[in-house]
Amino acid sequence: MTRRPSAKIAAYTGVAALALLAGLALGRPELVAVAAPLAVLVVAGLAGARDPELDAEVVVDRERALVDDEVTVELSLRAAARVERLEVLLVVPPGMEGPDGATRTWATAVTLAAGEERTLAVRVTCRRWGAYWLGDVHLRAHDRFRLFTWERRLEQPSSLKVFPLPETLRALVRPLQTQVSTGTHVAAQRGDGIEFADLRPFLPGDRPRSINWRATARRGGLMVNQRHPERATEVVLFLDSFQDVRGAAGSTLDQAVGAAASLAAAYMRQRDRVGLVSFGGFVQWLQPGSGQAALYRLLDTLMETQVFATAAWKGIRHLPPRTLPAKALIVALTPLVDERGVAALFDLLARGYDLAVVDISPLTHAGRAGGDWGELARRLWVLERETLRHRYQRLGAAMVEWTDAVHLQQVLLEVEACRRRAGLAPG
Amino acid sequence: MPAPRRARARLACGLAATAVAAALALAPLTRVEGPRREALAWLAGAALLLAAGAALRAPSLLAPALLALLAEYTIVLLQGGDRVDAAAPLVAAGLLLYAELGSWAREANPRVHDERRVLATRAIGLAASTLAALALAALILLAAALPAGGGLARLTVGVVAATGILALVALVARPAATGARRR
Numbered sequence: 001m002t003r004r005p006s007a008k009i010a011a012y013t014g015v016a017a018l019a020l021l022a023g024l025a026l027g028r029p030e031l032v033a034v035a036a037p038l039a040v041l042v043v044a045g046l047a048g049a050r051d052p053e054l055d056a057e058v059v060v061d062r063e064r065a066l067v068d069d070e071v072t073v074e075l076s077l078r079a080a081a082r083v084e085r086l087e088v089l090l091v092v093p094p095g096m097e098g099p100d101g102a103t104r105t106w107a108t109a110v111t112l113a114a115g116e117e118r119t120l121a122v123r124v125t126c127r128r129w130g131a132y133w134l135g136d137v138h139l140r141a142h143d144r145f146r147l148f149t150w151e152r153r154l155e156q157p158s159s160l161k162v163f164p165l166p167e168t169l170r171a172l173v174r175p176l177q178t179q180v181s182t183g184t185h186v187a188a189q190r191g192d193g194i195e196f197a198d199l200r201p202f203l204p205g206d207r208p209r210s211i212n213w214r215a216t217a218r219r220g221g222l223m224v225n226q227r228h229p230e231r232a233t234e235v236v237l238f239l240d241s242f243q244d245v246r247g248a249a250g251s252t253l254d255q256a257v258g259a260a261a262s263l264a265a266a267y268m269r270q271r272d273r274v275g276l277v278s279f280g281g282f283v284q285w286l287q288p289g290s291g292q293a294a295l296y297r298l299l300d301t302l303m304e305t306q307v308f309a310t311a312a313w314k315g316i317r318h319l320p321p322r323t324l325p326a327k328a329l330i331v332a333l334t335p336l337v338d339e340r341g342v343a344a345l346f347d348l349l350a351r352g353y354d355l356a357v358v359d360i361s362p363l364t365h366a367g368r369a370g371g372d373w374g375e376l377a378r379r380l381w382v383l384e385r386e387t388l389r390h391r392y393q394r395l396g397a398a399m400v401e402w403t404d405a406v407h408l409q410q411v412l413l414e415v416e417a418c419r420r421r422a423g424l425a426p427g
Numbered sequence: 428m429p430a431p432r433r434a435r436a437r438l439a440c441g442l443a444a445t446a447v448a449a450a451l452a453l454a455p456l457t458r459v460e461g462p463r464r465e466a467l468a469w470l471a472g473a474a475l476l477l478a479a480g481a482a483l484r485a486p487s488l489l490a491p492a493l494l495a496l497l498a499e500y501t502i503v504l505l506q507g508g509d510r511v512d513a514a515a516p517l518v519a520a521g522l523l524l525y526a527e528l529g530s531w532a533r534e535a536n537p538r539v540h541d542e543r544r545v546l547a548t549r550a551i552g553l554a555a556s557t558l559a560a561l562a563l564a565a566l567i568l569l570a571a572a573l574p575a576g577g578g579l580a581r582l583t584v585g586v587v588a589a590t591g592i593l594a595l596v597a598l599v600a601r602p603a604a605t606g607a608r609r610r
Contacts, residue, residue, distance in 0.1 A: 019497055
């Protein structure tokens with residue numbers, strides 16, 4: 001621990017020395033009497049000052065939580081010598097809230113007897129999704145006379161991933177093409193399945209149970225049913241994290257991450273394989289996968305999404321080909337603010353990907369600008385965004401604007417309706 | 428304890444320290460008559476300002492505030508002639524009480540929640556050190572009144588004490604980093 005003398009020592013010692021000297025020079029015992037308590041306190045403090053030899057440990061009760069969950073940070077403290085006052089300061093990361101609504105830091109002061117072990121349980125509320133490090137604790141011990149402090153910083157970071165609250169989604173955007181693995185989507189191809197597709201004449205090798213006896217009786221020859229098989233799909237969630245438009249009620253990135261988490265969970269529930277491409281200051285991607293492990297892997301990656309200002313990838317306009325599997329449905333979540341994100345979506349359309357775009361409106365988060373010029377700028381921005389949406393739609397992408405007031409489910413239904421009109425959706 | 432209450436605790440400590448300093452600064456004025464009283468009143472005012480500043484706002488003013496109060500007391504003492512001042516233990520206890528209350532005010536950070544046990548220990552410690560200061564100063568005055576040998580012995584004791592205190596000053600004046608050690 002780092003020992004620091006307080007300013008009190010110098011003040012007391014200086015005043016006591018001057019008073020003693022004055023008492024000697026003037027021959028006045030009263031000045032000595034006035035100086036003595038200060039001098040005695042300093043001497044006693046110096047004689048009794050001992051490093052408290054603090055042992056401390058920080059434990060966070062879990063690794064994953066949901067937004068608005070409470071997480072307990074346990075601080076175990078033990079001192080070899082008595083500590084009259086021990087200040088414990090826990091750094092609360094932005095996006096979390098300490099007890100009594102404390103932001104940034106939470107601090108308390110306790111007394112520790114020699115050998116006493118104390119455990120402080122600090123309840124921290126997760127206010128925003130993200131990946132956090134908890135466990136940055138500063139300790140400051142005071143001696144009996146407050147002449148010295150001993151300081152120490154505990155760096156025992158525990159990672160905590162806070163996931164956004166999942167939204168219930170009953171209908172999702174259906175992909176145009178399916179994969180070969182079994183799933184819940186009715187494929188356009190014909191094969192073994194439940195959904196009726198067509199009738200055809202019997203061929204050697206057909207199973208007797210697939211014979212349609214009514215059609216056979218009507219047509220005079222053996223007819224068999226053809227069916228659509230149920231297949232899984234691959235969905236890639238494309239997250240444009242170049243810029244974040246933040247307002248009082250949230251931000252475009254918050255909306256995008258929340259929607260991506262809900263979409264990932266919903267698609268995986270219906271046994272689809274879901275991947276992620278986070279396209280921002282740098283490109284992160286996860287190959288599509290299914291199951292709980294893949295979901296957690298995706299959510300963990302998603303929680304690390306942030307606006308990352310870097311010059312390394314400043315000219316990036318298109319995604320590396322390996323990041324996107326063929327026949328995958330790409331659901332893009334973008335505020336259409338950064339031209340690199342906009343250009344990347346045009347590039348995907350040009351490469352023939354099945355693309356559905358949810359345009360997260362930054363207008364609600366940006367707030368209203370004052371004055372005529374502000375209003376004019378806002379109208380121009382709205383016009384620019386509309387023009388951009390029309391350009392995407394002309395190229396065949398289903399694109400719907402998502403304002404803050406609308407539920408994600410409604411937006412997905414609108415996207416699906418757009419795709420059906422454009423002949424991109426099955427059924 | 429919510430933060431506003433903790434801020435009030437800090438203010439209360441600072442105001443209590445200022446009140447003690449006011450008593451220390453204003454009480455000597457009653458013992459001086461004539462034109463010197465006006466000059467002393469200026470000194471008392473300055474000392475009180477410094478003391479209030481140290482207790483409420485700028486802790487670095489603690490040493491100047493203590494010195495100003497001490498200077499005022501010394502002047503009054505010298506005005507009083509050779510008679511031993513019986514109020515000296517009260518002044519000693521008052522100075523210590525003022526300094527400790529000021530230090531408590533500085534320590535009472537509104538963002539830090541002090542446990543009741545910490546506050547109780549501090550209050551008891553403060554009361555005990557004030558009483559101990561009173562007793563020690565009274566003992567010194569009593570010892571000074573005893574016919575204990577010649578002036579030389581007393582002078583030697585005084586010189587040794589002053590030298591010891593100066594050595595302490597030198598020890599304390601070292602840079603903080605030299606006293607620091609990392610674990």
